Amino acid sequence: MASKPSIMIVDDEEIVRTSLSSWLLEDGYDVVPVESGKLALEALKKKSYDLMLVDLKMPEMDGLELMKEVKKFLPDLPVIIMTAYATVDTAVKAIKEGAFDYLMKPFDPEEISITIKKIMKQQMLEQENIYLRKELAKQFQFHQLYSKNKKMQEIFELIKNVAKTDVTILIHGETGTGKELIARALHAESLRKDRPFVPVSCTSLTETLLESELFGHEKGAFTGASTMVKGMFEMADKGSIFLDEIGDISPKLQMDLLRVLETKEIVRIGSTQPIPVDVRVIAATNRDLGKAIANGIFREDLYYRLNVITIDIPPLREKPEDIPLLTEQLIEKVNRETGKSVKRVSQDAMALLMQYRWPGNIRELKNVIERSVVLAKEDIITLNEVGPCFGRNVKDGISSGGSADMSLDQMEKNHITSVLKNNNWNISTSAQILGIDRTTLYNKIRKYNLGEDNK
Amino acid sequence: MDTLPIPVRVLPSIESPVYAFDPDRKQYYSTKILRYIVNSHSDSALRTIGITAVDLFIPILTYVFGEAQLDGKAAIVSGARLKQEYYGLKPDKRLYVERLFKELMHELGHTFGLTHCDLSYCVMHLSNNVTGIDKKTATFCENHRDQLINKLKELEIPYGK
Numbered sequence: 001m002a003s004k005p006s007i008m009i010v011d012d013e014e015i016v017r018t019s020l021s022s023w024l025l026e027d028g029y030d031v032v033p034v035e036s037g038k039l040a041l042e043a044l045k046k047k048s049y050d051l052m053l054v055d056l057k058m059p060e061m062d063g064l065e066l067m068k069e070v071k072k073f074l075p076d077l078p079v080i081i082m083t084a085y086a087t088v089d090t091a092v093k094a095i096k097e098g099a100f101d102y103l104m105k106p107f108d109p110e111e112i113s114i115t116i117k118k119i120m121k122q123q124m125l126e127q128e129n130i131y132l133r134k135e136l137a138k139q140f141q142f143h144q145l146y147s148k149n150k151k152m153q154e155i156f157e158l159i160k161n162v163a164k165t166d167v168t169i170l171i172h173g174e175t176g177t178g179k180e181l182i183a184r185a186l187h188a189e190s191l192r193k194d195r196p197f198v199p200v201s202c203t204s205l206t207e208t209l210l211e212s213e214l215f216g217h218e219k220g221a222f223t224g225a226s227t228m229v230k231g232m233f234e235m236a237d238k239g240s241i242f243l244d245e246i247g248d249i250s251p252k253l254q255m256d257l258l259r260v261l262e263t264k265e266i267v268r269i270g271s272t273q274p275i276p277v278d279v280r281v282i283a284a285t286n287r288d289l290g291k292a293i294a295n296g297i298f299r300e301d302l303y304y305r306l307n308v309i310t311i312d313i314p315p316l317r318e319k320p321e322d323i324p325l326l327t328e329q330l331i332e333k334v335n336r337e338t339g340k341s342v343k344r345v346s347q348d349a350m351a352l353l354m355q356y357r358w359p360g361n362i363r364e365l366k367n368v369i370e371r372s373v374v375l376a377k378e379d380i381i382t383l384n385e386v387g388p389c390f391g392r393n394v395k396d397g398i399s400s401g402g403s404a405d406m407s408l409d410q411m412e413k414n415h416i417t418s419v420l421k422n423n424n425w426n427i428s429t430s431a432q433i434l435g436i437d438r439t440t441l442y443n444k445i446r447k448y449n450l451g452e453d454n455k
Numbered sequence: 456m457d458t459l460p461i462p463v464r465v466l467p468s469i470e471s472p473v474y475a476f477d478p479d480r481k482q483y484y485s486t487k488i489l490r491y492i493v494n495s496h497s498d499s500a501l502r503t504i505g506i507t508a509v510d511l512f513i514p515i516l517t518y519v520f521g522e523a524q525l526d527g528k529a530a531i532v533s534g535a536r537l538k539q540e541y542y543g544l545k546p547d548k549r550l551y552v553e554r555l556f557k558e559l560m561h562e563l564g565h566t567f568g569l570t571h572c573d574l575s576y577c578v579m580h581l582s583n584n585v586t587g588i589d590k591k592t593a594t595f596c597e598n599h600r601d602q603l604i605n606k607l608k609e610l611e612i613p614y615g616k
């Protein structure tokens with residue numbers, strides 16, 4: 001260990017403080033004895049501790065009250081409650097309220113020794129775990145995107161390979177799958193990364209507005225055009241332009257766009273003067289453009305211009321292995337933003353998250369997690385928080401396996417069965433995808449009486 | 456067995472420490488005896504260590520085998536729980552002396568500033584029962600030996616082979 005583990009002793013009796021301190025000092029700990037809850041709270045603000053030994057009966061603030069206060073801002077700090085007047089009731093209460101252990105004074109030297117060693121070991125493992133998980137998450141991170149999914153990893157590779165060229169790229173994916181993040185990653189990997197990345201949403205504007213947004217206009221080009229305004233293509237010069245929802249643009253703009261792609265020049269509205277632009281075009285759509293072409297809504301020639309390389313982002317329901325990873329990252333992000341310290345999602349809540357079909361994909365998952373973290377009263381998000389966050393549409397999203405009023409158990413059973421089936425009953429893989437440990441999976445298999453005959 | 460390169464003087468024995476007796480616990484408060492030893496320590500000696508047959512406690516623990524002033528002048532060791540008889544077994548003088556020796560080295564180690572050791576064979580390993588004492592050796596691990604040598608150097612006492 002880098003430095004000595006640090007222990008705070010809180011007891012109003014001097015004799016306890018000194019005798020316990022001297023004994024723990026011999027054990028090589030850094031010991032700070034204080035005589036009241038109030039002083040303890042003050043001391044906690046000055047430095048960090050690995051363990052608190054707190055007397056139950058103290059005048060003014062008693063041990064349980066102190067522990068409650070401490071848990072508010074240091075939920076992970078282990079607290080041992082000690083008392084000379086142990087009763088089963090207070091013991092149960094102490095443990096329920098989060099005490100690591102409850103010890104009778106005087107202590108058996110072996111017992112206290114072992115208890116403290118156990119806590120220190122556990123803390124070290126937890127630290128190590130947090131570190132390892134962060135390292136692991138880094139492996140699955142590409143710019144702001146996280147994924148363990150094989151297809152996504154291939155996309156990341158593809159981006160690295162094509163980013164440095166200027167080829168036009170079409171990103172296809174359902175809403176909320178991360179099209180914009182992919183576009184940003186492409187830009188960030190490109191030689192243009194220090195130049196602007198300009199996103200344009202092609203749905204939100206009328207044809208004329210979008211046209212002037214894209215190409216700009218001269219002064220007096222139309223009523224209200226009191227000054228010359230540069231368009232997004234000009235703004236993106238030497239950088240990248242991200243044309244979001246390209247499937248929604250009008251036939252006229254499709255033609256204009258095709259011309260820009262071919263000539264690498266734009267013409268402002270109200271002008272005839274072509275202006276050369278050096279812009280990398282990245283387009284995105286959640287539509288099936290093939291179908292749109294067949295229906296005559298989208299120009300085939302423009303499609304081929306845009307679609308030099310297509311990136312097809314799988315929907316979230318096709319990469320359930322990413323749900324625990326994304327959940328973890330999202331929790332950490334919201335913790336940082338709100339100062340909360342939520343640790344994880346309970347197993348049954350995770351089962352629900354993995355069962356759900358996520359029509360809104362990662363954006364929807366993000367909303368659910370954000371709201372759940374805010375609602376969470378403990379450091380673990382349970383079904384109580386996750387459930388209400390789905391809003392009214394939860395049933396629409398539950399996968400095909402079930403009807404709208406299926407019970408949670410039934411949903412869980414169906415989901416586990418399908419994961420097991422998809423993985424040839426490989427317990428380790430299935431457990432990993434489900435985000436539970438193998439023992440839990442075995443217990444669920446037993447509980448739902450699942451067998452290979454469910455194949 | 457390790458020995459320290461320091462001559463030992465045996466002081467005449469003293470009265471039973473009645474002042475430290477706790478009638479409720481029927482044990483002796485080790486810190487009080489330690490304080491007595493500290494007070495009678497003479498600077499002509501490097502350290503003073505007491506040996507007693509009575510059972511020792513500190514208020515927060517049910518018993519202790521001994522107590523030392525960490526990086527201080529004095530220590531005390533009790534033989535009460537080191538005897539086989541205490542556990543209803545046949546007396547074993549050799550075993551008793553061995554245990555006593557280990558605990559003396561251990562508490563002396565504390566007076567030289569050493570703290571407990573994770574290595575189960577090191578004499579600075581914390582043993583809360585005689586099985587633990589019997590398991591450890593009467594020697595210091597490499598790390599603790601180095602610490603001890605450094606401390607003795609500070610006190611200008613050569614620790615050579």
Ligand SMILES: Nc1ncnc2c1ncn2[C@@H]1O[C@H](COP(=O)(O)OP(=O)(O)OP(=O)(O)O)[C@@H](O)[C@H]1O
Pocket residue numbers: 144145146147173174175176177178179180181182286326362363366
């Ligand atoms: N792989 C990922 N890792 C982490 N966060 C992601 C990932 N993919 C998407 N997100 C997050 O999900 C949300 C939606 O992403 P984004 O806006 O890129 O999706 P989109 O496909 O452009 O959606 P829409 O079609 O609705 O425009 C964002 O908050 C984004 O940060």
Ligand SMILES: [Mg+2]
Pocket residue numbers: 179180244
């Ligand atoms: Mg988008």
Ligand SMILES: [Zn+2]
Pocket residue numbers: 571572573574577578579580595596597598599
């Ligand atoms: Zn050692």
Ligand SMILES: [Zn+2]
Pocket residue numbers: 026561565571581
């Ligand atoms: Zn010791």
